[in-house]
Amino acid sequence: MGIVSPGFRRRRRDDDVELPPGQYLTQDFPVLSAGPTPNIPLDRWQFTISSEIGQEYQWTWDELLELPAEEPTVDIHCVTKWSKLGTTWRGVSLDLLMEEVETTADYALVHCYGGYTTNLPLEDLLDGKAWVVYEYEGSELAPQHGGPARLLVPHLYFWKSAKWVRGIQLQEFDEPGFWESVGYHNYGDPWREERYAGD
Ligand SMILES: Nc1nc2c(c(=O)[nH]1)N[C@H]1C(S)=C(S)[C@@H](COP(=O)(O)O)O[C@H]1N2
Ligand SMILES: [Mo]
Numbered sequence: 001m002g003i004v005s006p007g008f009r010r011r012r013r014d015d016d017v018e019l020p021p022g023q024y025l026t027q028d029f030p031v032l033s034a035g036p037t038p039n040i041p042l043d044r045w046q047f048t049i050s051s052e053i054g055q056e057y058q059w060t061w062d063e064l065l066e067l068p069a070e071e072p073t074v075d076i077h078c079v080t081k082w083s084k085l086g087t088t089w090r091g092v093s094l095d096l097l098m099e100e101v102e103t104t105a106d107y108a109l110v111h112c113y114g115g116y117t118t119n120l121p122l123e124d125l126l127d128g129k130a131w132v133v134y135e136y137e138g139s140e141l142a143p144q145h146g147g148p149a150r151l152l153v154p155h156l157y158f159w160k161s162a163k164w165v166r167g168i169q170l171q172e173f174d175e176p177g178f179w180e181s182v183g184y185h186n187y188g189d190p191w192r193e194e195r196y197a198g199d
Contacts, residue, residue, distance in 0.1 A: 020190035023083040030082060031144045034178060038114040038164050045148055047132065048167035049097060052105040059097070061148065064132065067092045072131060074154035076161070077190040089152055091133030094125040105170035109177060110151055113164040118177035119186070120153065120160055122170060129155055132165060157188040157195070 019025065045061040059067075073088045108122045124130065134141050134149045141147035146163025153160045159179050180186050185194035193199060 017085065019083050020077050021193045022195075023077055023081055023190065026082040026084060028082075029084065029145065030078070030080075032078065032080065032158075033144070033163065034116060035114055037143050039143075040113050040148055040164060042148060046167075047097075047149070047165065049101055049170065050167065051101060051103045051170050052172050055102065057097075057101050064092060064134070064149070067096060070131060072133075072152065072154070074152070076154050076158050078158040079184065079188070079195050083190075088137055089131065089133040090135035090138075091131040091149070091152065093128065094130040094132070095128065097132065098126060101170070103170045105172050107171045107174045109169045109171060109175050110160075110162045110165060111167045111169060112162050113166050116162060116164070116178050118160050118162050119175055119180055120156065121174075121187075124153065124156065125168070129153065155189075157185075157190050159184065160188055 017025065042061040047059045047064060049057045051057075069090050070093050071088060071090050073086055075083060075085045076087055077083045103122075106122055107119065108125055109117055109119050111117055130151065130153045132149050133152045134147070136142070136145060141150060146161075146165070149165055151160070151162040151165045174186070176186060183197050185196055185199050188194050
């Protein structure tokens, strides 16, 4: 009769999981911020999508909360090599926010309270691939993790999931964001290990 320790079972389960190349699993939730955590009073919070012709679409905090929410459960992968599996969030899909927006732009530059930016093709925000989230694991999103609201784009490295998101600027031409302009990969697909420019 064999004895199987819980530790062994846990390890086996983790081994069975397929992670993007070079990633390891963590149960923690590390905080990675390029600057201080901004304080954003909810009565002054706004989310703005601006089109390439300068048209602006705006939501207040109350308006965001009134929109139909989704609860995506997704895996997240940081370029510093940690991955977390099965994280659950609550927020509004970008498909819904983009519904009324008239645009022929191909690119998005995401802006944050505090000044951080990140860029991605507009199509990577659509078709159920991205959300503006305000809850994590059933609680309001903690300030250090991007509260009151952050972008969630789990199919790309987590630096694209902009914390304290303030708006999205739609553009005909691509423009590198904060990390992209100092050597991170412009696109950042974890499954192709696109960590740095040239990968
Ligand atoms: N506004 C803002 N968003 C940001 C960052 C940042 O410095 N500022 N860091 C990015 C990076 S590199 C990562 S890995 C994740 C980290 O999110 P977390 O601190 O919730 O783990 O946020 C991303 N979004
Ligand atoms: Mo990161």
